[in-house]
Amino acid sequence: MAADTDTEQPAPDVTLRVIPRDQHCVSRKDISSSALRVLYRLRDGGFQAYLVGGAVRDLLVGGHPKDFDVATDATPEQVKQLFRNCRLIGRRFRLAHVVFGREIIEVATFRANSDDGSGDREVEGGRLVRDNVYGSVEDDAVRRDFTANALYYSIEDFSVRDYVGGYDDVEHRLLRLIGDPETRYCEDPVRMLRAVRLAAKLGFEIEAATAEPIARLAPLISEAAPARLFEECLKLFLSGHAVDSFLGLERHGLLGVLLPESAKAIASNRSGALRRVVLAGLRNTDERVANDDPVSPAFLFALLLWPAYCRTLYQLQSQGMHAVEAQRRAADRVTVHQLDTIALPRRFSLPMQDIWLLQSRFGARQRKRVFKLLGHPRFRAAFDFLGLRLAASDEHRADVEFWREAQQDPAHVLAAQEAAAAEADEDGEEGEGTRRRRRRRRRKPR
Known part of the structure; x- marks a missing residue:
């Protein structure tokens, strides 16, 4: 015994x-x-x-x-x-x-x-x-x-x-x-997460003797029930103090236990772009909680695991895997690996993956694809996520502006875009001095 x-x-x-x-x-x-x-x-x-x-x-x-x-x-x-x-x-x-x-x-x-x-x-x-x-x-x-x-x-x-x-x-x-402290953490390792959460919520400082063992004992958290850790994550990040909770996890060596692959990706990302996206998203989450606006756990975990997804996607594509297949593989791999620590229900993991996979479709401007994407049930969440990615760089600013306007009047936006493209083509042709006709391929008789 x-x-x-x-x-x-x-x-x-x-x-x-x-x-x-x-x-x-x-x-x-x-x-x-x-x-x-x-x-x-x-x-x-x-x-x-x-x-x-x-x-x-x-x-x-x-x-x-x-x-x-x-x-x-x-x-x-x-x-x-x-x-x-x-x-x-x-x-x-x-x-x-x-x-x-x-x-x-x-x-x-x-x-x-x-x-x-x-x-x-x-x-x-x-x-x-x-x-x-x-x-x-x-x-x-x-x-x-x-x-x-x-x-x-x-x-x-x-x-x-x-x-x-x-x-x-x-x-x-x-x-x-x-x-x-060491005995109390060994009794229940989740107390380490609770210490970070309460300190963030209350604006308290964790007393030195209480804080000292946390980094050493952090691996014990992986022994807690994954379902309990899922609930603790919701408390950490959906109580209006997500940014301070995240910084507390980093400071006390807990992020690498709770979100191991995201922590590795953030550490290896020299530009800090991935971390900026996460913090921007968590600030947005805190604002929504303060305004009593809903925040989906699917969106939260899409944000927290985004660094892991990006790192895995890059690794797969560098091995020569086709982009579409790499995206699907990366989403599945990150989800499965995270389930070892946090029991993320399928009702949240599947929408989370949709948010990731839709990111690559925002570059498409063809009329049919635009209307199809606008009708996707995860479009709004994916678009909001695209906006958060501006915290990393301005690379997607044109996409954000296009899709923001497209939500108001997609037909008008597409017509204007097509007209602008046609005008640009005409300007280019006039500069050549002669107008070239587009050659059509003759169809073979059936």
Whole structure:
């Protein structure tokens, strides 16, 4: 049986600090009414109840949380008895979800950091695969990941309770792991990605001891479930802080583990053009999120894996492969290789490939091909992607201008283009002094 790593590390110091209501900015008016109903009913039922984690952290820095989580000493079964609109979920972490229409308030029982054998905990190879050992609020605070996430808002007196120094860390905009960083990352390697994401989201600095092991332990991330890494990628890049998340992955040596082929392509691209395209696309993504505009995961991964696609395409064409075949092979190869790390669903990978493959068709100006491309279901996404490529060079600016106008009135644009071409031909012929007739090939009789 694998050793329980949680019991081998010394317990972090726990010292309760109570920040009274008049010394913090968390207000009930900024808390979901559904979360308040859960807190009050748990209290009235004789249980401890706290708003906890990211919601408290975000409210302290002036943010607007989307999710409100509750921690309590009530077991999931006891929570279910109090709320008819409750369902129990989870194997690794048994949780209660209290449902109010489209809003779900997640209620978790205080969990302990060590197991005396009476709880339900399972560790495999240093990884927690099941963790349902219940304890006190102090135990619960110690087992959380970052100090900034171990803050508890009490519905009893509206104070904020801090057990591990998280309040000061939030004030100093510092992200610090609770406990030994290396041990905590080994327990769950995805915490390294979470550190980068939270630092980007909050504008926090990752504390030196928390940051130091990341580059060394980065390869552990490849052992995480590909489906989980897909979800983590969406959180990293679709939460409005994509640029800072990308820069954080680069800075801490995580990009090469999460997106290995793109990282290699960016490193080998001396001009920096591929990296500029990615950053331009991520800035655009952040703007869309800020404006509440949709961003498709297919477009996001077309952007993130574009450097890998370009590098693979170049390699195949340099081997003498025909351009069209090389494009298809490159798209398939990059997709398959990335699936080893991130489980990209086909409903996103196929449109992603379409975006890549349509890029070569924007140079075609023949009437039939123009109308066919305009009617392609991925045209708009592919055209937007073409615009991002201007961050690399002006090579495609004429194509961008043509297709932008073609979307308004394709027939008019094509007629003007044909007229301009004809006029250019006439000017060239007049310069020769004589007009040459175009010779027609005689058709052979059938």
